[in-house]
Amino acid sequence: MKKIYGYIRVSTKDQNEDRQKIALAQFPVPSENIFMDKLSGKDFNRPQYKRLVKKLRKGDMLVIKSIDRLGRNYEEILNQWRIITKEKMADVVVLDMPLLDTRQTGRNLTGTFVADLVLQILSYVAQTERENIKQRQMEGIAAAKMRGVRFGRPRKNVPGDFYSIKLEWEDKKVSSREAARRLGVSQDTFLRWVHGR
Structure with a gap:
């Protein structure tokens, strides 16, 4: 019998999965068939996701909120x-993106091509945006350093008895x-003061 599974991922333990x-x-996916990881999406080394993929059989369906x-x-x-x-020959339904619903598209070559193309474009855009965010962060940090902004904990003042x-x-x-x-400091701090760093 074909089963419907759901997968939920939140990046941190504090993030809400509601x-x-x-x-x-609402799809509906039976609650006992929902797998959830509270881990980053940077790779697929996630225990619940791995369990889910092992359970998938031909004709089953995996439902996710967004890609x-x-x-x-x-x-x-x-x-x-x-x-x-x-x-696995299972279907995938991405609720936020109807074009990524292999129940409709997986039955013919054109539908499969459209789903694969949409997925590739979305994945490319997501990765490009992540790289742009990293680049903007690095540029922002460099600009702040040029303005004299210091990052990290403030350095301790050298006490008089040093x-x-x-x-x-x-x-x-x-x-x-x-x-x-x-002096009430770490050994590294003492040695940094000694060497004038």
Whole structure:
């Protein structure tokens, strides 16, 4: 008997999956057939997704809210689509994108071509946007650094008793670890002060 499965992915443990759950329930996907990962979409190394793919049989159906819930990597999305539709011979329904519904398109060559083409275009656009976001972030960070913005925790001020403790360290009367402990800083911070970094 053909089964309907659903897949939900949220990127972080704090993200709310309710919107996806409601959409799958309205399809309807039986709640016991919904698999969910709270992991990044950068790859397909996700335990619940792997369990789901193992369960898929010929004629079964996988329902997802949107293509980015499946993943974010262009080549891997195409590969997973091929595994599900060609190897497993299951249908895929992407609720936010009716053209990516293999129930209608998978029965003839033109329909399959259209679904594959739409998927490739969407995946390409998603990956290009991710690369653009990374590029904009790098440019923003570089521009901020040029304006003198400092990132990370603010550096600690060198305390007044540093110089006397540094002399003890130079005379090998105390170790760098002991000197750092007496100053209330990490050993790395003490050594950075010593070397003027």
